[in-house]
Amino acid sequence: MTGKKKWRKSKDPLFRGDAKDSVCVPNPEADDSIVRHIMYFEGPGRETPYLSTSEEYELAEEFSNGSVWKTFVKVAKKESVLHISRTELLSLMKGNGKGKAKWPNAFEVMQARRYVEQWGEHLLDFRNVGDPSEVTKIIFSKS
Amino acid sequence: MKLHSCQNCWFNGLQYGALGLAVGYCARHKKILNAPDGTTCGLHLRKDLTLIRAIEVSEIHKEKYPIEIVCRINDGLNYDSDISDNQKDMELLKKDSVADTVTDYGELGSTIESLAQLKAMPGARAELAMLSLARGYANNCVLRDGKWTSGVHLYWWSRLRLAYIPKIEVTDLRSIGAIQLSRQIELTLWSLVMLRLTFIEDIITYARQQSDPLGEVPSLTEQAALSLDNFNLRNLSKWIKSKAIPQLDAHLSRSRYVELANVLHSERENGDAQPVIPADLRGSAPLRPANR
Numbered sequence: 001m002t003g004k005k006k007w008r009k010s011k012d013p014l015f016r017g018d019a020k021d022s023v024c025v026p027n028p029e030a031d032d033s034i035v036r037h038i039m040y041f042e043g044p045g046r047e048t049p050y051l052s053t054s055e056e057y058e059l060a061e062e063f064s065n066g067s068v069w070k071t072f073v074k075v076a077k078k079e080s081v082l083h084i085s086r087t088e089l090l091s092l093m094k095g096n097g098k099g100k101a102k103w104p105n106a107f108e109v110m111q112a113r114r115y116v117e118q119w120g121e122h123l124l125d126f127r128n129v130g131d132p133s134e135v136t137k138i139i140f141s142k143s
Numbered sequence: 144m145k146l147h148s149c150q151n152c153w154f155n156g157l158q159y160g161a162l163g164l165a166v167g168y169c170a171r172h173k174k175i176l177n178a179p180d181g182t183t184c185g186l187h188l189r190k191d192l193t194l195i196r197a198i199e200v201s202e203i204h205k206e207k208y209p210i211e212i213v214c215r216i217n218d219g220l221n222y223d224s225d226i227s228d229n230q231k232d233m234e235l236l237k238k239d240s241v242a243d244t245v246t247d248y249g250e251l252g253s254t255i256e257s258l259a260q261l262k263a264m265p266g267a268r269a270e271l272a273m274l275s276l277a278r279g280y281a282n283n284c285v286l287r288d289g290k291w292t293s294g295v296h297l298y299w300w301s302r303l304r305l306a307y308i309p310k311i312e313v314t315d316l317r318s319i320g321a322i323q324l325s326r327q328i329e330l331t332l333w334s335l336v337m338l339r340l341t342f343i344e345d346i347i348t349y350a351r352q353q354s355d356p357l358g359e360v361p362s363l364t365e366q367a368a369l370s371l372d373n374f375n376l377r378n379l380s381k382w383i384k385s386k387a388i389p390q391l392d393a394h395l396s397r398s399r400y401v402e403l404a405n406v407l408h409s410e411r412e413n414g415d416a417q418p419v420i421p422a423d424l425r426g427s428a429p430l431r432p433a434n435r
Binding site for chain 1: 147203
């Protein structure tokens with residue numbers, strides 16, 4: 001049986017649609033609810049310690065403001081950026097969610113889970129990063 | 144797909160996520176939406192959220208975007224190429240029967256007639272259009288005359304098909320995302336059935352604000368999310384039949400529906416109007432994080 005190729009953490013890139021000249025700079029000190037981040041309640045300009053990425057270039061392109069950027073998990077890890085995989089996100093988002101995906105509204109957890117699956121979403125977690133502005137420049141390159 | 148873009152707005156009945164036509168149509172601005180994943184406006188109300196949350200989010204959204212124009216999310220500017228009301232484009236769009244009804248919404252006769260036409264049409268896209276515009280219709284009615292029963296027919300139509308699993312053809316999809324086609328169809332169907340529940344919940348919320356017994360039904364979207372931990376449609380349908388419908392029917396039976404519909408009809412004949420009742424925004428998770 002053939003189908004979509006499985007994304008491999010050790011080899012495959014993660015794509016991010018963002019501005020033409022730079023990637024949005026996360027705020028390590030911002031509220032770290034994963035559901036709030038995925039559901040994008042506060043819209044553009046919101047403060048978040050995460051950057052969303054996708055396994056698929058085409059999906060990242062849908063979120064682009066000019067460019068699609070890419071990085072690799074091992075490159076991000078070298079700069080203390082943690083990787084929260086799609087599989088991990090899906091396992092965290094059931095019922096009222098677990099860990100940083102815990103959220104008072106289970107329906108919103110469920111919607112966020114659906115988006116993670118449909119978009120092939122992975123998060124890059126900048127909570128341990130000292131200089132997020134510099135680190136985004138180091139880990140991302142134009143795709 | 145940006146969640147605050149036109150594809151995810153109540154007033155665009157032609158699209159929701161992966162479901163829909165290549166172009167959208169805004170029933171507020173009366174424009175074809177050529178770039179619905181990249182545009183928005185200050186009137187935006189999200190389809191994927193329950194009523195109270197959608198209103199909360201819209202309050203934040205309207206601080207950033209103008210209400211009078213369809214603009215780009217990126218820069219807040221209006222681009223002619225993003226929209227159209229050109230006659231030739233409208234004629235082409237109207238060749239699609241769902242789009243024909245959606246573009247007539249609010250233009251010819253009563254809006255409820257357009258919604259009744261959509262209800263009678265087969266297919267997931269027609270149901271999407273009905274549910275999406277119905278959310279705006281019910282909200283508008285409540286804001287104008289204060290009666291939750293303005294949406295009682297729409298409630299009843301949705302209640303009758305609540306457990307039915309709709310059909311989506313491959314031609315109904317705009318994209319397949321990061322997953323297999325069959326899985327995309329399953330998740331898209333799930334989102335449509337949840338949109339039914341969300342609409343039903345809108346009406347329950349209006350009823351609750353006006354102390355009607357229907358308002359005693361606890362959040363169905365919340366119950367569904369807590370009861371089902373995967374996106375299996377058959378399980379969702381079974382849950383709706385066994386758990387959701389009995390709760391709804393206990394508070395609004397067919398005989399009560401007929402009674403309410405008759406009262407509504409006679410009030411309309413007599414031109415009675417009720418005062419506007421503000422939405423009760425208490426009880427939801429805080430949207431803006433506390434300062435850290």
